[in-house]
Amino acid sequence: MSSPAALREGYEHFDPRAYLRNNYLPPRADFSSEEFVVPWKLRCLAETFASGERKAAGTPSGVGKLRHGAPAGSSSAPPWLSRSPDGCEIRGRTLIDVGSGPTIYQLLSACDHFEEIVATDYLAVNREELGRWARGEPGAFDWSPFIQHVCKIEGRG
Numbered sequence: 001m002s003s004p005a006a007l008r009e010g011y012e013h014f015d016p017r018a019y020l021r022n023n024y025l026p027p028r029a030d031f032s033s034e035e036f037v038v039p040w041k042l043r044c045l046a047e048t049f050a051s052g053e054r055k056a057a058g059t060p061s062g063v064g065k066l067r068h069g070a071p072a073g074s075s076s077a078p079p080w081l082s083r084s085p086d087g088c089e090i091r092g093r094t095l096i097d098v099g100s101g102p103t104i105y106q107l108l109s110a111c112d113h114f115e116e117i118v119a120t121d122y123l124a125v126n127r128e129e130l131g132r133w134a135r136g137e138p139g140a141f142d143w144s145p146f147i148q149h150v151c152k153i154e155g156r157g
């Protein structure tokens with residue numbers, strides 16, 4: 001396991017724009033098929049928030065072995081994970097995303113399930129990147145294709 005100092009050093013040269021370019025533009029962010037990692041991740045997130053379980057089949061190429069927690073409500077689910085009275089969706093008052101990085105895609109399907117979402121990141125450059133997007137500043141990363149795709153998979157047209 002890395003020490004906090006080693007982790008800090010590893011992140012010192014983190015470049016949000018390069019990270020966004022490498023991970024959240026085509027070919028990874030190709031919304032034409034869930035063979036591509038980004039639409040597959042969005043499907044997994046939508047299903048997890050809606051049902052407490054990840055149902056999306058398979059793992060796209062280029063994705064390493066993933067670890068998934070126990071479904072909410074199961075005996076091994078963490079006690080802080082609450083489910084709706086009908087036992088399906090994950091929901092709560094405040095969702096704290098630790099290590100948001102410069103991205104918001106991971107929070108899109110959470111919006112209807114939490115009253116408040118707090119994005120956090122250790123690095124000022126990532127918080128600044130998110131701030132540019134939140135303020136709609138020129139040059140901010142365009143998350144609109146992600147938002148449209150989530151609306152589509154959640155059946156919102």
Ligand SMILES: C[S@@+](CC[C@H](N)C(=O)[O-])C[C@H]1O[C@@H](n2cnc3c(N)ncnc32)[C@H](O)[C@@H]1O
Pocket residue numbers: 011023098099100101102103106120121122123126
């Ligand atoms: C690989 S990025 C993930 C970014 C994004 N969530 C995604 O899905 O692409 C991990 C982020 O976690 C942040 N991080 C690492 N340790 C942290 C901590 N203890 N508290 C807050 N942020 C942390 C780093 O600064 C980095 O931006």
